[in-house]
Amino acid sequence: MLDERKPGFRPQLQFNADVEALFVRVFGTDRFNTFCQALTCPSKYACVRVNTLKTTCQEVLIKLLDTINNAHSFLLSSDGRFCGGKLPLVNHGSDKAPICFEHPLLRDTVIVQGDGPHHIDYIGCSGLLKEVVVSRKCAEAVLRGANVFVPGVLACSGHVEQGDIVAISVALEHPNEKGEWVVGVTRGTVLLSEHGNIQLEKKDRMHCYIGKGRALLSRTGMFRESHGVAVEMVERVYNLPPLHGILEGDIFLQNLPSILTARVLDPQQGEYVLDMCAAPGGKATALAILMKDKGIIVATDRSHNKVMDIKKLAKEMQIECIRAYKVDALKAVQPEMNSSENGLCEKICINRQFLDFESKQSVQPRGEIIDLDLEKSSRNCVPEIGISGKTNAVQKYVVTDTLIKGTQYTSNAKARKEGRRMKNGPKVTHSYQGHDAMICVKGFAPHTFDKVLLDPPCSALGLRPRLFAGEETIEGLRQHANYQRRLFDQAVQLCRPGGYIVYSTCTINPGENEAVLRYALDTYKYLSLVDQNPYLGEPGLTGTLDDGVSCKELLKEEEKHLVQRFNPSGPLDTIGFFIAKFQVKPN
Numbered sequence: 174m175l176d177e178r179k180p181g182f183r184p185q186l187q188f189n190a191d192v193e194a195l196f197v198r199v200f201g202t203d204r205f206n207t208f209c210q211a212l213t214c215p216s217k218y219a220c221v222r223v224n225t226l227k228t229t230c231q232e233v234l235i236k237l238l239d240t241i242n243n244a245h246s247f248l249l250s251s252d253g254r255f256c257g258g259k260l261p262l263v264n265h266g267s268d269k270a271p272i273c274f275e276h277p278l279l280r281d282t283v284i285v286q287g288d289g290p291h292h293i294d295y296i297g298c299s300g301l302l303k304e305v306v307v308s309r310k311c312a313e314a315v316l317r318g319a320n321v322f323v324p325g326v327l328a329c330s331g332h333v334e335q336g337d338i339v340a341i342s343v344a345l346e347h348p349n350e351k352g353e354w355v356v357g358v359t360r361g362t363v364l365l366s367e368h369g370n371i372q373l374e375k376k377d378r379m380h381c382y383i384g385k386g387r388a389l390l391s392r393t394g395m396f397r398e399s400h401g402v403a404v405e406m407v408e409r410v411y412n413l414p415p416l417h418g419i420l421e422g423d424i425f426l427q428n429l430p431s432i433l434t435a436r437v438l439d440p441q442q443g444e445y446v447l448d449m450c451a452a453p454g455g456k457a458t459a460l461a462i463l464m465k466d467k468g469i470i471v472a473t474d475r476s477h478n479k480v481m482d483i484k485k486l487a488k489e490m491q492i493e494c495i496r497a498y499k500v501d502a503l504k505a506v507q508p509e510m511n512s513s514e515n516g517l518c519e520k521i522c523i524n525r526q527f528l529d530f531e532s533k534q535s536v537q538p539r540g541e542i543i544d545l546d547l548e549k550s551s552r553n554c555v556p557e558i559g560i561s562g563k564t565n566a567v568q569k570y571v572v573t574d575t576l577i578k579g580t581q582y583t584s585n586a587k588a589r590k591e592g593r594r595m596k597n598g599p600k601v602t603h604s605y606q607g608h609d610a611m612i613c614v615k616g617f618a619p620h621t622f623d624k625v626l627l628d629p630p631c632s633a634l635g636l637r638p639r640l641f642a643g644e645e646t647i648e649g650l651r652q653h654a655n656y657q658r659r660l661f662d663q664a665v666q667l668c669r670p671g672g673y674i675v676y677s678t679c680t681i682n683p684g685e686n687e688a689v690l691r692y693a694l695d696t697y698k699y700l701s702l703v704d705q706n707p708y709l710g711e712p713g714l715t716g717t718l719d720d721g722v723s724c725k726e727l728l729k730e731e732e733k734h735l736v737q738r739f740n741p742s743g744p745l746d747t748i749g750f751f752i753a754k755f756q757v758k759p760n
C-alpha cells in the first residue's frame with residue numbers, strides 16, 4: 174500500500190480543462206481515469222522487431238541476453254537446457270519469468286519484459302536522500318529505461334558530489350494563478366533545505382519520484398557540462414532494459430501497434446507501396462522486410478533531415494527497396510505532364526515508369542550514374558538522368574508514360590549556380606541511388622501505388638509514458654483532424670483502383686481516428702472499409718499473421734497475456750491506437 178505522505182510515483186495527468194471535459198463526455202469518468210492512469214505508466218515490456226533480412230529471432234535473443242545483465246539463466250529450462258527463447262508467455266510457477274522471448278504469434282518480434290511499479294525507499298544512512306529534479310521529457314525517457322542526461326537536469330540539492338546516491342524527481346507543469354501552465358523550476362536551481370536533501374514540503378513533487386541514482390557529476394558539473402550522463406539509475410520505479418543503440422541494423426524498437434500496422438497493409442513482393450509520412454522509417458522498414466526487400470517502397474517526409482534519417486535507417490538495415498524523398502504529402506498528387514511540358518519543370522513528378530527506371534539503374538556501378546562535375550557528367554552520366562552535354566544547358570527531366578528527356582537552356586551563370594548546387598551535397602540535393610543528386614520530387618502521378626500507408630502526425634495522446642497532456646487544446650485537436658483529412662484526400666488519389674490504404678494513429682481522441690474514418694467513407698463512396706481496430710469498432714482486423722492467426726486474435730491474445738500479466742494498468746504499449754484498412758474499389 175502506498176503511503177501518501179512519503180515520496181513516491183503517483184502522478185496526476187493534467188489536461189486542458191476543455192479537452193478533459195470532452196474526453197469525460199466521450200468515455201465517461203471511469204474510463205477516462207483508467208486511460209489517464211495507464212498513460213502515466215510505461216509499458217512493462219518492450220517490443221523489438223527483428224530485421225529478418227539480416228538475422229533471426231534466435232540470434233537476436235542470444236545477443237540481447239548477452240547484453241541484458243544476468244539474463245541467460247532465464248532461458249534455461251529446469252534441467253539446464255537452452256530453450257532458445259521459446260519460453261511460454263505464462264510463467265508456470267517459477268519465480269523468474271522469462272525476460273526475453275520470441276513473440277508467440279509474430280515471428281519477427283522479440284518481447285523484452287520489464288517490471289514495476291516498485292516501492293522505493295528514499296532514505297539513506299543520514300536521513301532522506303539528496304535530490305535531483307529532472308524535466309518531464311527526461312523523466313519519460315528514464316521511465317523507458319534511460320539514465321539521466323545532463324540537459325534533463327533542472328535542479329539539484331546543494332552539495333551533491335560525484336558518487337552520491339540521489340533521489341530523482343520530476344518537475345511537472347501545473348497551472349499558475351492566471352491559469353497558465355508553469356513548471357516552476359528553472360535550470361540551475363539549488364534546492365535548499367536544512368540538510369540539502371528531499372524537499373518534502375514541496376507537495377507538488379511528492380508524487381513524482383521515479384527512482385534513485387548515482388551521481389556521475391557533482392552539482393556544479395551537472396550545470397557546467399553540456400552533455401553526458403549526470404545520474405546513472407540504480408533503482409527504478411519501472412524497470413525496462415535500455416535497448417536504444419544496441420544491435421543497430423539487426424533490430425528496431427517499435428511499439429506493437431506499429432508492427433501490426435505494417436502487417437495490416439500486408440505488402441506483397443513486387444508491389445509499389447507508398448509510406449506518406451514515413452520518418453524515421455519504422456513502418457517503412459517493417460514493410461520492406463515483409464516484402465523481402467523485393468518491390469518498391471516510396472517513403473516520403475516533408476523534412477529534409479527526416480528523409481536523411483529514413484535513408485540512414487534503411488542503410489543500417491541493408492534494405493534496398495526503399496526510395497526516400499522529401500515531399501509535402503499535402504501536395505503529393507501531381508498531374509502527369511505531357512512531353513511538351515518536359516524541360517519546363519523544376520521538379521519531377523514520379524510515376525511507375527520512373528520507379529521502374531530508377532530500380533533498373535541500381536544495377537549500374539555506384540558512382541557512375543551521376544557525376545557531380547558538370548563537364549565530366551556530360552560524358553559519363555546515363556543520358557536520361559542529370560545534365561545534358563552542354564555546360565550551359567541544364568537538363569531537367571520529368572517522367573510521363575515513357576521516360577522522356579527534356580532540355581531547358583539556361584544562362585551560363587545559372588548553369589554555374591546549378592553546378593554549385595549539385596556539388597554542395599545534402600543541403601540542396603537529394604540522394605539518388607545513394608548519390609547526392611539533384612532529384613527534386615514534386616509528387617506522384619495519380620494511382621501510382623498498389624498500397625498506401627498513412628501514418629500521419631497526430632496528438633499522440635495514446636503514447637506512454639506521458640506525464641503531462643495540458644498542451645493539447647480543443648483547437649489543436651481539431652487541427653490534427655483537419656490535417657489528417659487533407660492527407661487522406663491525397664492518399665486516396667495516389668492509390669490505384671483495387672489497391673489498399675491503411676490509416677493509423679495513436680491517440681485516444683476520437684476526432685482524429687473515428688471522425689477521420691467517417692470522413693473518408695462519407696467523402697469517397699468508392700472506398701470500402703476492410704477492417705478497423707477492434708478497440709474502437711466492431712469488426713476485427715483481418716490481416717493474417719504467421720500461423721494463420723488474424724490480427725484481431727493477436728490483439729485478444731495480447732490483452733489476455735501481456736496486458737493482464739505485465740501491465741494491469743492499461744492495454745498494450747500504446748493505448749488508443751487505431752488502425753483502419755480501406756480498399757479503393759476496383760473500376
Ligand SMILES: C[S@@+](CC[C@H](N)C(=O)[O-])C[C@H]1O[C@@H](n2cnc3c(N)ncnc32)[C@H](O)[C@@H]1O
Pocket residue numbers: 431449450451452453454455456457473474475476479500501502503628629630631
Ligand atoms: C507519426 S510520424 C511517422 C512515423 C513513421 N510512420 C514511422 O513508423 O517511423 C509523422 C511524420 O509525418 C511527417 N509529416 C508531417 N506533415 C507532413 C507532410 N505534410 N508531408 C510529409 N510528411 C509529413 C512528420 O515529419 C513525421 O515524421
